[in-house]
Amino acid sequence: MTITFRPALLPRDLPLLADMFVASVMELGADDYGEEELAAWASAAEDEEAFGQRLKPMLTLIAFLDGEPAGFVSLKGNSAVDMLYVAPDRAGQGVGTALVKAIEALAVGRGAKMLSADASDMAKPLFEKLGFVAQRRNTVDLGGVWLANTTLTKKLAELPAGGA
Numbered sequence: 532m533t534i535t536f537r538p539a540l541l542p543r544d545l546p547l548l549a550d551m552f553v554a555s556v557m558e559l560g561a562d563d564y565g566e567e568e569l570a571a572w573a574s575a576a577e578d579e580e581a582f583g584q585r586l587k588p589m590l591t592l593i594a595f596l597d598g599e600p601a602g603f604v605s606l607k608g609n610s611a612v613d614m615l616y617v618a619p620d621r622a623g624q625g626v627g628t629a630l631v632k633a634i635e636a637l638a639v640g641r642g643a644k645m646l647s648a649d650a651s652d653m654a655k656p657l658f659e660k661l662g663f664v665a666q667r668r669n670t671v672d673l674g675g676v677w678l679a680n681t682t683l684t685k686k687l688a689e690l691p692a693g694g695a
């Protein structure tokens with residue numbers, strides 16, 4: 532089982548990212564969130580153009596498990612994990628963990644001192660395992676439906692002088 536990465540290319544990868552986003556939310560989110568909450572969350576990718584506009588300023592990495600698309604992560608600015616979504620049939624195999632580690636390394640390379648994430652209830656243990664510390668509980672308004680998440684932060688190690 533090999534996990535590889537490449538940066539997402541927009542707009543070419545938009546349909547792939549939107550499909551993974553919706554499938555991930557609807558199938559993996561079902562244990563922690565209700566139907567109405569899931570539909571409101573997944574609707575962020577319904578309008579592909581708007582989803583593309585959200586992704587455009589971010590650095591997005593796509594993970595492949597044995598060559599098949601398995602998930603993606605997006606870094607907003609230098610220091611916020613904005614999206615982390617794993618394909619339902621690839622869940623529980625370390626893809627989410629590998630994506631966060633990879634984006635953390637890129638954030639360090641960009642000089643970030645801290646990395647933050649507003650994590651779903653499902654993703655919170657993954658971030659905690661990687662050294663993120665919960666700071667506060669949030670409720671987010673998604674078109675009239677309120678979703679709970681948790682802001683976590685991690686202090687990043689500095690690059691040694693002269694770079695990695």
Ligand SMILES: CC(C)(COP(=O)(O)OP(=O)(O)OC[C@H]1O[C@@H](n2cnc3c(N)ncnc32)[C@H](O)[C@@H]1OP(=O)(O)O)[C@@H](O)C(=O)NCCC(=O)NCCS
Pocket residue numbers: 555556559560614615616617618621622623624625626627628629648649650651652653654656657
């Ligand atoms: C949260 C998410 C990204 C995790 O991705 P993943 O690739 O399954 O995560 P990993 O395989 O790296 O697992 C990390 C930990 O989560 C747990 N886990 C993940 N999937 C699991 C599953 N299907 N069943 C049980 N535990 C699971 C495991 O405890 C694992 O810890 P371990 O290393 O001790 O086994 C994925 O479930 C997802 O995309 N969820 C829906 C969207 C979402 O909530 N995104 C986060 C927004 S911030």
